[in-house]
Amino acid sequence: MCYKHQFYGIDSHRCVQMTPTLRCNQRCRFCWRSFEHEPGEEEECAPGTILAGIHKLQKKSLAGYNAVLANTVTEERWQEALEPKHIAISLSGEPTLYHQLPTLIDLFNQDGYTTFLVSNGTNPDMLARCRPYQMYVSLDAPDEETYLSLCRPLENYWGAVLESLSLLTSRRSAVRITLVKGLNDFAPERYAALLQESGAMFVEVKGYMFLGYSRNRLERENMPEHERVRLFAGQIASACDYRIRDENELSRVVCLEREI
Numbered sequence: 001m002c003y004k005h006q007f008y009g010i011d012s013h014r015c016v017q018m019t020p021t022l023r024c025n026q027r028c029r030f031c032w033r034s035f036e037h038e039p040g041e042e043e044e045c046a047p048g049t050i051l052a053g054i055h056k057l058q059k060k061s062l063a064g065y066n067a068v069l070a071n072t073v074t075e076e077r078w079q080e081a082l083e084p085k086h087i088a089i090s091l092s093g094e095p096t097l098y099h100q101l102p103t104l105i106d107l108f109n110q111d112g113y114t115t116f117l118v119s120n121g122t123n124p125d126m127l128a129r130c131r132p133y134q135m136y137v138s139l140d141a142p143d144e145e146t147y148l149s150l151c152r153p154l155e156n157y158w159g160a161v162l163e164s165l166s167l168l169t170s171r172r173s174a175v176r177i178t179l180v181k182g183l184n185d186f187a188p189e190r191y192a193a194l195l196q197e198s199g200a201m202f203v204e205v206k207g208y209m210f211l212g213y214s215r216n217r218l219e220r221e222n223m224p225e226h227e228r229v230r231l232f233a234g235q236i237a238s239a240c241d242y243r244i245r246d247e248n249e250l251s252r253v254v255c256l257e258r259e260i
Ligand code: SF4
Pocket: 024, 025, 026, 027, 028, 030, 031, 032, 033, 092, 093, 094, 120
């Protein structure tokens, strides 16, 4: 189980991580994916085609965990995993660049899946049309200048990110802050002011992990210790109407919850 089980009750082994597009309009230095191999153009699949492929592809991705092959997985859990219940639209790329995202999420919802949509917040008009179970928007900088240097957007989307945050008030929602040591772990009071405005239900302050292609752009030392993540999350909470709700040391993440 991952920390989303601990924080939100999600059955991790029944959660499909997927993306409807591999494209992204940011070049975050902490991103684990490769920008070098991003497809310039992409043919979009129809929402119905994606829905139809979910079961088969999830089974394929789980194949190595078969109880027969790996005796650390119980037969019961293996069988459950073959019947996913949750879909996290977040694997790679920015999902709001997929033009039929609202329809896709509606289809998932109608089919009984719990949907998590994770966005970088650069496309508020698209977010406003989406109805996931829980919406995530990333806030990876306390100010515009840091946003431009750390997230390296193809255009300046800072205003759009702020607009996306303002959409979170009346929904089940979370803001994700990826904390990169030495690059964006300052000015907690400015993060607090932005969060206060957003009205998001939850905030995840998560330490950057030195993984994938981000290792070409950052150093191992950019990973904050859990102690540092907890301290920073506490500083944010003490400057706005959030309190520490939970934490997971292994994933170096602290969950804040809005008090009122
Ligand atoms: S917005 Fe997400 S997918 Fe895009 S570059 Fe940043 S971390 Fe990677």
